[in-house]
Amino acid sequence: MFLWSFWSKRFEFTLGRLLTSVSTKINLDAVSGIDIFPEVKERILLSLERQAPINTSSRHLVGQNISAVLDDCTSTVLESLGSNFKNGIWTSSATEAHHLVANSINPRNIIIPRGSRLSLINSAKIISKKCKCKIIQPKFNSLNGFDLDFLKDLNEEDVLFIDSSLAEIGFAYDLDFLNSIFRENKIKVLMDVSSSFGWREIKDKLFFADWVTCSFYRFGGPAGVGFLASRANEIKPLFHGVEQEGLRGGNIPLSLIEGAAYSMECFQSKFSKAISEGWREAVCSLATFIKKEFKVDRFEFDNYLPHVISSHVETVDLDAFRMNLSIEGVFIGTGPACVSGAGKKSQILEDMNIKHGQNLLISPDLNLKNQNLEYLYEKLIKSWSDAKIG
Template sequence: MIYLDNAATTPLSETAIHTLLTVSKTTFGNPSSLHTHGRQAAQILRNARQSIASSLETSPNRIIFTSGGTEADNLALIGYALANMEKGKHILTTAIEHHAVLHPLEELEQRYGFEVTYLKPIEGKYTALQFQEALRPDTILVSAMFANNETGYLLPIAAIGQLLKDHQAVFHVDAVQAVGKLPIHPEDLGIDLMSASGHKFHGPKGVGFLYTDTNRLHPLLHGGNQEDKRRASTENLASIAAMASALEESLASWQTSMTHVQQLRDALLNALSPLKLTVNQDQDNLPYVLNIAFPGQLNEQLLMRLDLLGISISSGSACTAGNIEPSHVLEALYGAQHPLLKESVRISFSKYNTLEEIDTLSTQLLKLLGE
């Protein structure tokens, strides 16, 4: 079995597994309890928060633990918008965001009367100038992803952050596909709110965090004083500790991992050179994600044929599984009727993939598509 859908989720690292099991076995107290068991749990929670803050070069009180990237996005967008609507009701974002951003923004539009501008890429790219031209005096929030989950495209985050220094709008970045793959220091980049998810960098599913430099967030969950009253619910202690250890481990070797994954990507494209193909949004990319189209080949059929051979890839975001609608990311790039929307597949790598696996994939693709 060959797994090449790491943009959907990554396998747990041995370090994360060890931390997850150790904390689960030895520390079961509630971090909010005052007795010894609770204090022991609270210490582990503090250590995890400090570890993640150190990775981001920020303060521990700027980290809010969540159930994952989706909740972090929702808390950032809905939480900030509802708490600050007296400043304005205009939000600026891109048309290629994950649905964990797009759907909360639709909620703000439909239920609370916010106005959202969705910027489309120009020749496959975004520039800070596009954001500058779309900013308004009543814009209170700008949201742009760090790296696209379907193509790996890197948005100009630093330039947008610099642009917003003299504007009231805060800057939210969905960094789910980038955290753990390269160092990200939000304060240096002008980021005010940043979402991350543990299972994208070899940590557990169901746990993530939101970096925030503002406490003006309307809570989405009510019932307790956890996370400085910003996110009620008993913390998922073992998973939080495992996520922190996975992030620390990933960043310790990020350059080696990046080089390895780039070699895998290059090897695959080189092996597939006899085939006619299109690489989607093939500029300014993280090498971890490769989105390619094979003309005349329906992606659903190709995915099933590869799956029967024990090879797992995808056609886009796992969060839209079962959805027959074409990729909104590719639609923003090419238009609604372009054939590439039904011919594109996503191959996403991790540090655990091997050149032998890439050789097997390319061999099978050459057989299937050469028929």
């Protein structure tokens, strides 16, 4: 055990040295997160330089001024979401926001589509145990995202937890379609937009949702911050004895919140600039190269995330491929980090009748440019060749 621990730490140290020595780093794992934008870092630092006290519950003038800053941040996020959301709650993560909703409802049935993020699934399990309600898990299909049969006999006593997209394969729900079917069925809906905000248009397309949750590190904001938008003021605290917003204990991380709110505005302008400079064309060229060079079966849908290239592969050890690329300074994904990190098998691939192999997930950040591609192709080809099975 001691020798294993020693060599494991030695390997991690050596790999760390290798990664820091790489001059060019290319992030092809944007679904897991992108770098904090420099402008967002500046906003956070400016906030940190404020004079104490920074407790928004303080009754004096400084506390009232800081409380106004928090209100402005909340309004910024609500405005970005649109769809007439009136209430906003800052959390430590989207996961905490899911659990806040789970702690506040008592449904007859809880519906959670297969392939959803683990925090949504685990929140649904908590509701089921607490309320003795039934969990319904509709299977994935490539047309609507899930089988519609589950909608029969549902009403306003039932709750659906759903992602706005399935980043593992790049599938994005048709929000206009969801608006039409859920207005008719009247069930309550929690939608998490963490994986798609900014990458696709969602403003004023979420009228069917009762709650919307998100984190910010996938579009240039800091980790450690989440948000819950709700239509009604009905959220109950996860634990009691709190004063901050009546829902969370302690003093909230206002500086991170300021950075998070600003990142929503910042991402929109950077995304537009990247597109004008050929980012979309570079992504298409990369997708074409991967399909032709590696002979993979790419997942393609009518509605999709523009930064996700996901393919089914069987002839390559993907763990070896990822590690080879990492040493070269190129980072690719493994599906949603919370699923792959937990060692869970993909429910989506199961529902697509893919029994063998894995999905190769490549999702470029906004820094991908056409002039990067030849260098990137060279690294991909070498790493792929070294990782082939048999």
